[in-house]
Amino acid sequence: MAESLPETAEVPDAPDTPGAALAELARGLTLLGFIAIADTTRPGAAETVKRLTDAGVSIAMITGDHPTTAAAIARELGIPDSGPVLTGTELDTLPEKERVERISRTTVFARVSPEHKVRIVQALRQAGRVVAMTGDGVNDAAAIRLADVGIGLSAHGSTSARAAADLVLTDPDPTRILDALREGRALWRSVRDAVAILVGGNAGEVAFTVLGAAVAGRAPLGTRQLLLVNLLTDMLPALAVALARAREDTAGEGPAGEDPLAGGPSPRCSAPTWAGSWPCAAPPPRWAPPRRGVAGG
Numbered sequence: 346m347a348e349s350l351p352e353t354a355e356v357p358d359a360p361d362t363p364g365a366a367l368a369e370l371a372r373g374l375t376l377l378g379f380i381a382i383a384d385t386t387r388p389g390a391a392e393t394v395k396r397l398t399d400a401g402v403s404i405a406m407i408t409g410d411h412p413t414t415a416a417a418i419a420r421e422l423g424i425p426d427s428g429p430v431l432t433g434t435e436l437d438t439l440p441e442k443e444r445v446e447r448i449s450r451t452t453v454f455a456r457v458s459p460e461h462k463v464r465i466v467q468a469l470r471q472a473g474r475v476v477a478m479t480g481d482g483v484n485d486a487a488a489i490r491l492a493d494v495g496i497g498l499s500a501h502g503s504t505s506a507r508a509a510a511d512l513v514l515t516d517p518d519p520t521r522i523l524d525a526l527r528e529g530r531a532l533w534r535s536v537r538d539a540v541a542i543l544v545g546g547n548a549g550e551v552a553f554t555v556l557g558a559a560v561a562g563r564a565p566l567g568t569r570q571l572l573l574v575n576l577l578t579d580m581l582p583a584l585a586v587a588l589a590r591a592r593e594d595t596a597g598e599g600p601a602g603e604d605p606l607a608g609g610p611s612p613r614c615s616a617p618t619w620a621g622s623w624p625c626a627a628p629p630p631r632w633a634p635p636r637r638g639v640a641g642g
Contacts (some may be wrong), residue, residue, distance in 0.1 A: 352415055352586060358470075359435050370537055382614065384410075386421060386422060387517070387518075387519055389519055389520045390422055390446070390519050391422050391423055392501075392520065393461055393519045393520050393522060393523060394422045394423050394424055395423055396520075396523050397522070397523070397526070398423075398425055400526060402526070403425075403452075404424050404425065404452060404472075405451070405452045405454065405469075406418070406419055406422070406424055406427075406452065406453050406454065407454040407462055407465060408454065408455055408457070409455070409456060410455055411455060411456065411458070412430040412432055412455040412456065414455070415430050415453050415454070415455035416430050416453060419452070422477060423470075424452050424453065425452065426452050427452050427453045428452075428453075429451070430451075430453045430454070430455050430475075431447060431448070431451040431453070431455075432454070432455050432456045433454075433456045433457040433458055433461040434456065436448075436457070436464060436465075437518075438455075438469050444468060444605050445468040445471050445472055446465070446472075448464075448465055448468040448469060448472070449469065449472040449474070457489055458484075459485070459488070461480075461483040462484070462485065462487070462488035463487050463488050463491055465488070466478055466488045466491045466492050467491065470493070472563045475493045475494075476492045476493050476494070477492060477493065477494035477495075477496055477513065478492035478494070478495055478496065478498040479497075479498060479522070480492070480496075480497065480498065480506050481497065481498035481499070481500040481503040481506050481517075482503065482505075482506060483504075483505040483506070485505075485506050486505040486508070487488075487509070489501075489506055489509045489510050490509040494511055494512065495509055495510040495511045496510055496511070496512045496513075496514065496522065496525075497509065497510030497512070497513045497514070498513075498514050498517055498519075499513065499515045499516070499517055500517055511524060516552040527608070531590075535587045535588075535589060536587060538586045538587075539583040539584075539586045539587040542579065542582050542583045542586060543579055543583050546575075546579040546582075547575075547579065548579075550571065550574060550575070553565070553566075554566065554571070569612065579602070589614055630640075
């Protein structure tokens, strides 16, 4: 920032040098200070990263920013193990096997293009991760479509990302991803419990029918009777479990595992930032916290 003041002395003509034009423009100006412009993180992004990490989700941030900027943002968000930053140029020089290993160990990527984002998602999947990719720009669309779970954020110019996504967040608040994660894990637990009830009940009925037929020479229950037993002992309890609301230990005092986000999924997974991790029944995947410009190429 500078202001123009009346000239108090004649300034000689600037010599014909590369900086002459700049010196001519600055003539008669007085430096008052500097203005810095910061591309800040979205509100709630740091809390989202913390909650996802506590839930067993691996976090990775992919950005087109300078490596120094990317490292600073990663520290601000609290991304675990945000050590060495891997750049797109370095990715291009690595052989296939080493690239997959480096990507699986890295949590911060900088100076990447849309093609690099696709390579990162592919490498994470090759490493056995279940990958969730978030983004809001056209340069994220290819990686979002390639990921196991594509998450599109509603924002200006996000039509391509939303069209390629499996899950679209109409609210740009990143904490909504936690709601989706909680609902998904609660649904998985409900289905698992319902299947356990059905398998256990039917196994008992099969054993009773086989043993009864072996002892008495005929089935102890008729077809209609078996259907009635199934209705009373299997269907209704399974429906009750499947439709039950998610149990959540909000006070942190309940038994372990009451909160669908507590302790992470049984088999862990991961997702990327605009590359990161997601709940699943497979080895860990990788997501990255949404912030303006993170996914920009």
